[in-house]
Amino acid sequence: GYTTEYFTPAGGALRFVKQKCSKSGPKAFPWFITFLLFYLFFTPACGVMYNCGCRVALSKFGRVSTCNIYWPDQPPEHKCPWCTCQGIVCIFVASDSKAFRGVTLLDLLPDGFVVTLLTISVLYVLFRKSDQSLRRREWGDSSVAAVKTAMAVSWFVVYCLVFGALFFAGNT
16 A cells, blocks of 8 residues: 655655645644744743743743743742742643642643643634635635634734733732
8 A cells, every 4th residue: 555756856855745735734824823822922921921031932941041030139029920820820821730740640741731722622613613604705725724823823812911911910
């Protein structure tokens, strides 16, 4: 069952990849955007909401290194609620290691596992319903991908605002 593909030096491999990915590209793009949003902008969202110093960076430490939890003169009541969360509520701000510390097997889950699982569950249902609705109207793959991407961005914004408000209410 295997065949060997020989490529010319003039972009043959790139052409092969484009042919294989052209069908799945519009389907994968909304998921890619979703995870990119959560990876790059979830922690900075608390910086925007609470003015705590969390910022956009490529590494997790780079995002929180300027957070007010590291400022020695910051009063405890004004510390960033996402970075200082404790207990099970930490699962909603992608701090699973804090939430499941000492719980057998669950303490092995990586940070962000519950947020990822919740995001996949919600968007899977939304994407499926949009597929059913838009395919009946004979929308093209690119249009469906654009609608799904807009849904993913909306989910990100709503998730951040809802849990930002809940943490703000719980912190005051």
